[in-house]
Amino acid sequence: MKGKQVLLTGGTGGLGLGVTPAVLARGGVVTIPYHSETGIKRLQETLSAASLNCIRFVKTDLMDEKQVEKLVADMGRVDVLIHLVGGFSMGPTHQFSFEDWGQSLALNLNTTFLVCKHSLKLMRQSGYGRIVTVSSGAGVKPTAQLAAYSAAKAGVIALTQAIAEENKYFNITANTVLPSIIDTPSNRQAMGTDRIDKWVKPESLAEVICFLASEGARDIRGAALPVYGNI
Numbered sequence: 001m002k003g004k005q006v007l008l009t010g011g012t013g014g015l016g017l018g019v020t021p022a023v024l025a026r027g028g029v030v031t032i033p034y035h036s037e038t039g040i041k042r043l044q045e046t047l048s049a050a051s052l053n054c055i056r057f058v059k060t061d062l063m064d065e066k067q068v069e070k071l072v073a074d075m076g077r078v079d080v081l082i083h084l085v086g087g088f089s090m091g092p093t094h095q096f097s098f099e100d101w102g103q104s105l106a107l108n109l110n111t112t113f114l115v116c117k118h119s120l121k122l123m124r125q126s127g128y129g130r131i132v133t134v135s136s137g138a139g140v141k142p143t144a145q146l147a148a149y150s151a152a153k154a155g156v157i158a159l160t161q162a163i164a165e166e167n168k169y170f171n172i173t174a175n176t177v178l179p180s181i182i183d184t185p186s187n188r189q190a191m192g193t194d195r196i197d198k199w200v201k202p203e204s205l206a207e208v209i210c211f212l213a214s215e216g217a218r219d220i221r222g223a224a225l226p227v228y229g230n231i
């Protein structure tokens, strides 16, 4: 990834704490669209000044197409898109509000569509692109109480695979990872630490994501890769 322009969404989130340093260690020049200052502060505390010099933070709401279009156009070139943004929701379908349903699709699926759409325009011009999206185990094995999240993450798989097919003659790949539970600060807070040895470490998932985003993964297209740890 040395010298590659990397659009890394969700780089300040829990998984981002593992992925951002991994991309920087491989020499990527990183743009992170951010939402809240809190996430930036937490990430900054974990990185050296030299690493921070290789990141550009741009305040962007990825649910807004105009903002996504500007973010990508201002980059001028996107070699690698790693889209981590997404979020969990749960509840029984008969009580789930339509508003929350829409929010889950917007956060998980619509953001994926928007960042892929606009990055692909530049990737097709330059004839190079690596796209890695984040689905979930729930996208292939939906369970009770997770209808909205599972449907949105199944959509992320379908979208990523369609993009992989559409762009196979343009040196552009698209693949997605399916994590189970990731060992993030939020999950530790919500579920305690008793079972963290079974969860996937952000650093470990970062290795998989960085491989899929690398030159070496040029022949992998449309993969939906389970990364379940010991669950």
Ligand SMILES: NC(=O)c1ccc[n+]([C@@H]2O[C@H](COP(=O)([O-])OP(=O)(O)OC[C@H]3O[C@@H](n4cnc5c(N)ncnc54)[C@H](OP(=O)(O)O)[C@@H]3O)[C@@H](O)[C@H]2O)c1
Pocket: 009, 010, 011, 012, 013, 014, 015, 016, 033, 034, 035, 036, 037, 039, 060, 061, 062, 063, 084, 085, 086, 087, 088, 107, 134, 135, 136, 137, 178, 179, 180, 181, 182, 183, 184, 186, 187
């Ligand atoms: N955590 C798990 O156990 C788990 C399991 C399976 C799959 N996943 C998937 O893995 C991915 C990363 O999860 P995570 O735990 O790292 O989530 P997280 O800690 O909640 O981080 C989400 C990131 O997305 C950013 N974001 C949210 N809404 C945004 C918007 N509208 N525009 C721009 N940025 C926005 C957040 O930025 P701000 O903080 O600035 O809002 C944050 O950096 C998600 O797709 C999630 O569904 C997670």
